[in-house]
Amino acid sequence: MEFSGAVDIPATRDHVFAFVTDPNRVGACGPGVESIEVIDATHFRAKAKVGVGFITARFVVDLEITEQRAPDMAIIKARGQAPGSAVDALGRMNLVDGAEPGTTTMLWAAEVNLSGMLASVGARMVEGTANKMIGQAFDCMRAKIVAEG
Amino acid sequence: MTTETEPRTSAAIGGMGHSVKRKEDPRFIRGAGEYIEDVVLPGMLWMDIVRTPYAHATIKSIDASEALKIPGVLAVITGADLEKAGLHWMPTLAGDKQMVLPTTTVMYQAQEVAAVVATNRYAAADGVAAVFVDYEPLPVIVDPHKSLRPDAFVLRPDRGPDKANNHIWHWESGDKAATDAALAAAEVRVSEDIYIPRIHVASIETCGCVADWDAVRGQLTLHMTSQAPHAIRTVLALVSGLPEQNIRVKTHDIGGGFGGKVPVYPGYVLAVVASLTVGKPVKWIEDRSENLQADSFARDYHIHAELGATKAGKITSLKVKTIADHGYTDAAADPSKFPAGLFNVITGSYDFPNAFVEVDGVYTNKPPGGVAYRCSFRVTEAVHAIEQMVDILAHDIGKDPAQLRMENFIQPEQFPYKTPTGWEYDSGNYGVALQKAMDMIGYADLRKEQAEKRARGELMGIGISSFTEIVGAGPSKDFDIIGIKMFDSCEIRVHPTGKVTARIGVQSQGQGHETTFAQIIAEELGFDTDTAPYGLGTYASRSTPVAGAATAMASRKILDKARKIAAHLLECAEDDLDWEPGKFTVKGSPDRFKTIQEISFAAYTNHPQGMEAGLEAVDYYDPPNLTFPFGSYICVVDIDKTTGQVTVRRFVAVDDCGNIINPMIVDGQIHGGLTMGFAPALYESITYDELGNNQAGTFMDYLLPTAVETPRWETGKTITPSPHHPIGAKGVGESATVGAPPAIVNAVVDAMWHLGVRKIDIPMTPQKVWAILHEKGVA
Numbered sequence: 001m002e003f004s005g006a007v008d009i010p011a012t013r014d015h016v017f018a019f020v021t022d023p024n025r026v027g028a029c030g031p032g033v034e035s036i037e038v039i040d041a042t043h044f045r046a047k048a049k050v051g052v053g054f055i056t057a058r059f060v061v062d063l064e065i066t067e068q069r070a071p072d073m074a075i076i077k078a079r080g081q082a083p084g085s086a087v088d089a090l091g092r093m094n095l096v097d098g099a100e101p102g103t104t105t106m107l108w109a110a111e112v113n114l115s116g117m118l119a120s121v122g123a124r125m126v127e128g129t130a131n132k133m134i135g136q137a138f139d140c141m142r143a144k145i146v147a148e149g
Numbered sequence: 150m151t152t153e154t155e156p157r158t159s160a161a162i163g164g165m166g167h168s169v170k171r172k173e174d175p176r177f178i179r180g181a182g183e184y185i186e187d188v189v190l191p192g193m194l195w196m197d198i199v200r201t202p203y204a205h206a207t208i209k210s211i212d213a214s215e216a217l218k219i220p221g222v223l224a225v226i227t228g229a230d231l232e233k234a235g236l237h238w239m240p241t242l243a244g245d246k247q248m249v250l251p252t253t254t255v256m257y258q259a260q261e262v263a264a265v266v267a268t269n270r271y272a273a274a275d276g277v278a279a280v281f282v283d284y285e286p287l288p289v290i291v292d293p294h295k296s297l298r299p300d301a302f303v304l305r306p307d308r309g310p311d312k313a314n315n316h317i318w319h320w321e322s323g324d325k326a327a328t329d330a331a332l333a334a335a336e337v338r339v340s341e342d343i344y345i346p347r348i349h350v351a352s353i354e355t356c357g358c359v360a361d362w363d364a365v366r367g368q369l370t371l372h373m374t375s376q377a378p379h380a381i382r383t384v385l386a387l388v389s390g391l392p393e394q395n396i397r398v399k400t401h402d403i404g405g406g407f408g409g410k411v412p413v414y415p416g417y418v419l420a421v422v423a424s425l426t427v428g429k430p431v432k433w434i435e436d437r438s439e440n441l442q443a444d445s446f447a448r449d450y451h452i453h454a455e456l457g458a459t460k461a462g463k464i465t466s467l468k469v470k471t472i473a474d475h476g477y478t479d480a481a482a483d484p485s486k487f488p489a490g491l492f493n494v495i496t497g498s499y500d501f502p503n504a505f506v507e508v509d510g511v512y513t514n515k516p517p518g519g520v521a522y523r524c525s526f527r528v529t530e531a532v533h534a535i536e537q538m539v540d541i542l543a544h545d546i547g548k549d550p551a552q553l554r555m556e557n558f559i560q561p562e563q564f565p566y567k568t569p570t571g572w573e574y575d576s577g578n579y580g581v582a583l584q585k586a587m588d589m590i591g592y593a594d595l596r597k598e599q600a601e602k603r604a605r606g607e608l609m610g611i612g613i614s615s616f617t618e619i620v621g622a623g624p625s626k627d628f629d630i631i632g633i634k635m636f637d638s639c640e641i642r643v644h645p646t647g648k649v650t651a652r653i654g655v656q657s658q659g660q661g662h663e664t665t666f667a668q669i670i671a672e673e674l675g676f677d678t679d680t681a682p683y684g685l686g687t688y689a690s691r692s693t694p695v696a697g698a699a700t701a702m703a704s705r706k707i708l709d710k711a712r713k714i715a716a717h718l719l720e721c722a723e724d725d726l727d728w729e730p731g732k733f734t735v736k737g738s739p740d741r742f743k744t745i746q747e748i749s750f751a752a753y754t755n756h757p758q759g760m761e762a763g764l765e766a767v768d769y770y771d772p773p774n775l776t777f778p779f780g781s782y783i784c785v786v787d788i789d790k791t792t793g794q795v796t797v798r799r800f801v802a803v804d805d806c807g808n809i810i811n812p813m814i815v816d817g818q819i820h821g822g823l824t825m826g827f828a829p830a831l832y833e834s835i836t837y838d839e840l841g842n843n844q845a846g847t848f849m850d851y852l853l854p855t856a857v858e859t860p861r862w863e864t865g866k867t868i869t870p871s872p873h874h875p876i877g878a879k880g881v882g883e884s885a886t887v888g889a890p891p892a893i894v895n896a897v898v899d900a901m902w903h904l905g906v907r908k909i910d911i912p913m914t915p916q917k918v919w920a921i922l923h924e925k926g927v928a
Contacts, residue, residue: 083278086202088286113840115286116202116258120846121438123838 001127004109007138011145013095016104017071019145020093023063029140031133034058042066050082052122052129057082071095084117110134154868157672158730164672165876168813172663173402182402185357185374190430193359194223196423197273198416198433199263199280200443201255204291204514204841205304206284208253208262216265216279221272223427225280226264226419228252239388239418241480242380242411242630243488245317246307247517248478249388249415249422254287256304256477257516258841259442264419266427289841290315293451293474293511304477304512317479317510322493322570328505331466335457339542343534344910346834347449347474347515349441349845350522351853354404356444357434358417360424369424370397373417376406376658377482380630384413389421406658407825408521411482412445441851442843445481446515446835447522449474450530456538457503462548464557466503469495469534473510474518481519483526484628484635490526491775493570494619497535498579498779500559504569514841523825523886532616536891537898537908540613544902549596550895551587554615555580565872572619574777578805578869583615583781586803589865590783603903608788608927610900613781614892620880621694621776636771637692639699641670641707643764645753647746649676651703655696660882661814662692666700668810669876673704674711675731675745693810694871694880699770701875706766711748714764717757718743776871776879780804784892788900790928793919795831795897797860802888805867807879816864819885823862826889828854834912901925 009016020026023044027036032048039045042065049058061080068074078089091110098105114126122129158164176182213225228250231237238246250261265276290296290304296315303313332338358373369391375381378398386393403410416433423431435444450471457466473489475481483490489508496504510519522529539557543550558579559566566574587593595611602609625634638654653666667678708728715733716723719741726733734742743751752764785799802823809815832852836844845851870877890911897913898906904925909917922928 081202081281081284084200084202086284113286115204115840115842116200117438117846119202119838119840119842120258120442120844121850123842123844123850 001112001114001130002109003112003130003134007106007108007142008098009104009106009142009145010102011104012102013071013097013104015148016095016106016145019148020141021065021068021074025144026141029137029144031137052118053125055118055122057085057118059087061087082118085119086115088113158675161677162671162675162730163678164668164730165808165810167668167811169664169668169678169811171661171814172667173657173659173661177402184354184402184404185359185372186434188359188372188401188432190359190361193430193432194266194268194423194427195270195273196264196266196420196431196433197270197277198261198419198439199265199277199282200259200439201262201282201284202258203255203284203286204258205287205289206255207287208251208255209283209285211263212281213263215281216276219272219275219279221268222265222276223268224266224423225276226250226266226422226426231422236388236418236422239413240384240631241478241517242482243479243519244485244631245479247415247480249418255284257514258843259439260516261415261419261443264423266423266431289514289839291513291515291837291839291841293472293513296511296513297472297509304514315512317475317512318488319507319509320489321505321507323505324503324569325505328466328468328503331503332455332457332468335465336460337458337542337546339456339538339545341454341538341541341908343452343454343537343908345448345450345452345530345533346836346911347446347518348522348829348833349444349446349835349851350405350407350409351441351851352405352407352409355435355437355440356410356414356416357432358420359430359432360420361430362421362424362428364428368395368397369421370399371417371421372399372401374403374410375400376403376408376410380411380633381413381417383633385418385421388418403658407523408447409444410658412480412517412520414444437848438846441835442846443516445517445520446476447518447520448530449518450527452530452534454534454538456542458542458546460546462542462546462553462556464499464501464542466501467496467535467538468504469506471508473508474513474515475510476515476518477512478517479510479519480517482521482630483519484622484630485632486627487526490528491619492527492531494528494572494617495531495535496568496570497532498559498577498615498617499535499539499557500563500566501557502569506570515837522829523822524883526622528619528883529887529890532614532887533891536614536616537894540895540898541907550613551583551592554583554613558615573774574617575774575871575873576869577617577777577779578867579615579779579781582779582803582805582867583613585865585867586781586783586801589803589863590785590799590801592783595785608790608900610786610788610896610898612784612786612892612894612896612899614888614895615781616779616884616888618778618884618887619775620778620883621772623775624773625771634771635695636769637695637699638767638769639696639703640767641700641703641765643707643749643752645750647676647749651700653696653700655692660692660818661811665693665810665814666697669697669700670704672730672876673701674708692880693878694776694874695770695772697810697878698772698875699768702770703766703768706768707764710752710764711745713760714748714751714756715743718748718751718755773873776807776874778804778806778879778881778884780884780888782888782892784896786893786896786900788897788918790922793915793917793922793928795913795918797827797893799863800860800892801863801865802885803865803867804881804884805869806881806884807870807874808868808877810878815881818882819864820862822883822885823889824854824859826886827859827893830890830893830911830913832912832914
């Protein structure tokens with residue numbers, strides 16, 4: 001599955017970049033995230049509970065920032081498992097100056113591969129669920145960045 | 150051909166032709182059947198299976214430490230454990246091999262990766278969730294055409310460097326040069342791609358077993374739900390190294406088989422290993438999603454067919470090229486010499502001289518394919534293709550499809566008929582069956598109605614299928630499975646009290662064997678059917694053609710001896726005796742007779758000097774040929790233009806299965822078979838996404854028709870006895886499943902032909918039909 005979009009955030013690129021590359025700050029916006037463990041500056045482990053249709057699974061996801069260039073871009077790779085299900089994802093983010101001074105537009109794209117039980121029995125609902133979760137995650141990030149001032 | 154004949158025996162005896170009520174029904178109706186889940190043994194443990202989410206991945210490590218901490222979890226078995234004992238691979242019935250558990254690589258989504266043994270089912274499930282497997286995903290191949298490309302990832306490197314590709318086997322039949330020449334010379338050619346999707350038998354009882362290892366006696370008892378317990382025993386002996394005589398496979402009532410319970414699944418072997426490991430009985434029962442995702446599947450044939458004919462509609466030639474998607478291993482249960490089953494029966498009911506058929510088996514990242522779905526040996530695929538091609542030809546040249554069939558049928562006087570692919574059809578009378586179906590449904594009136602409706606813009610279609618089945622495999626010179634010849638057997642023992650015990654070599658899955666085999670004995674010997682209980686069973690379908698023949702032949706051996714005893718008792722020559730079911734009478738003296746019951750008693754108490762006591766016989770029947778049941782089905786559909794919904798308004802099925810043992814059971818088999826033909830035509834299919842995820846893992850996505858959706862079946866029959874079968878029977882269990890789908894497809898295409906629709910692949914779901922109508926500007 002491939003997703004992409006653009007999000008306008010009323011904050012500077014430096015601010016947005018610092019926020020989204022800090023697992024302790026961005027982590028709380030991840031869908032269903034229950035805990036974040038920082039292994040080192042570029043490796044994290046998240047536990048998240050995800051529901052698709054009538055199935056709920058608790059994933060353990062290893063995340064790695066494989067490339068970053070502050071305050072312009074970052075690439076993050078994720079691989080996670082829940083009993084009977086697995087997820088592999090690659091996300092890419094580019095930050096550009098927004099139309100208004102002091103604002104940022106985040107251009108993002110993600111390729112998500114879901115395998116196993118969730119993909120099999122939740123197939124018809126996966127894409128819709130993923131879109132909803134992505135929307136919620138960006139809403140959350142924007143709100144938190146604005147709140148940080 | 151004949152139509153109904155009066156039964157030879159009285160209703161009290163209940164031989165052939167009587168609708169004797171099924172002996173097994175009272176226990177089924179009252180919920181008193183015994184299925185595998187009902188088996189509970191003292192100290193029994195539970196096993197559950199860890200399955201891979203990835204369709205293709207390397208296993209980097211398996212960590213069971215957290216699972217083993219869960220209270221009640223006793224053991225976790227991995228591929229590495231099995232490898233130590235050489236148990237990680239097992240042979241398939243097709244001569245390929247299959248993983249019991251992987252040691253390095255998983256090959257399809259939901260493949261078994263580890264087994265958890267626990268004191269109860271809940272602990273076992275918790276244990277499964279706690280086993281952590283570290284995978285490295287590999288490229289996934291779900292399309293068999295891509296799998297054949299030279300640059301495709303080699304899925305089975307275990308086959309060695311000589312087979313560094315995904316091609317399993319090539320099989321062909323017929324005369325290629327003659328067929329090419331005939332096609333090139335044909336005035337009319339029809340060419341189509343026809344795909345028959347992967348489907349699953351979806352038995353209501355899933356697979357399962359209870360493995361019970363008795364270390365003291367060195368005996369293994371495997372309670373299981375299997376159609377082929379003897380084959381399972383042989384494979385278990387080969388895999389485990391246990392002596393075959395120390396293995397007992399006990400099959401209880403089966404909640405649906407249809408071919409899905411022929412293969413040996415890894416779960417069975419794992420339960421055996423678990424019982425051997427912990428020394429207690431171990432139960433394993435699949436859940437529904439496991440059943441729909443990981444069992445063996447049917448069909449998955451990509452067929453390209455070309456039909457040549459004259460302008461007048463006389464078929465001259467057929468050429469077929471097929472890609473068979475077998476998943477990651479060939480676990481089909483086809484006879485050894487027939488990797489594509491009896492697919493070359495694809496010339497169907499038609500008389501033409503040139504045919505060439507080729508099939509290539511291919512590996513993909515899917516579970517094993519190629520098992521039956523109420524039709525072993527690829528006859529459904531063959532009938533599906535030829536019956537659609539014939540209809541398309543008829544439409545193309547503007548001839549009525551019924552008329553075109555009539556003009557191309559093999560005629561009754563041509564039997565035995567040698568087909569261009571080498572089969573010798575034993576008997577048939579196709580035109581009469583089609584005419585009967587046309588009369589029953591009122592064909593001419595329906596065509597008038599269709600024309601009127603079409604003028605009003607309504608979509609109504611009429612579809613025909615005039616199929617020829619091929620059952621009763623088979624003659625031992627050609628038919629074996631992993632070397633085991635496909636004869637079948639019957640042993641009959643008549644007790645002194647005139648009661649009969651018979652042991653047959655086939656396993657009932659609800660077809661009513663207890664009743665029909667008793668009726669064969671009643672027919673031959675005159676024992677009433679209540680006195681002929683049935684015991685042990687073994688092998689796959691083919692029951693009436695092969696085991697039924699064995700039963701008749703064993704009965705005849707008994708009758709020969711009974712005649713000698715009767716002559717002795719009546720003090721006359723054997724030639725002076727007349728036989729009617731139930732008694733021998735001295736010719737010309739109707740009051741001088743001995744009943745079969747009296748003769749039975751005498752066999753143990755007053756037999757002639759020099760004769761062995763007792764009255765029993767064994768027959769191993771090796772059929773001289775297969776049998777060729779046939780039929781003509783006509784289906785009428787209405788299509789809702791706004792939703793794409795296809796409604797089967799009427800469906801007439803005229804079947805000819807030779808002489809009929811029990812008309813009620815035959816009717817039941819046809820009703821069930823029609824429903825299992827209707828289902829894949831309109832509802833069922835297993836699809837995979839590009840990552841190899843099964844997209845039909847529950848009954849929410851794998852649609853089964855219920856009684857609500859199923860049309861009312863109208864059945865009729867003709868009777869053309871098999872000339873080489875001892876009782877003239879042919880077998881009927883699969884005919885309707887084979888014959889029904891193309892009748893429905895042809896009806897749907899017929900409804901839309903004027904819109905430019907030539908073909909539609911099954912299942913013809915509302916979405917698919919609506920999309921076509923939308924594209925044609927109708928919806």
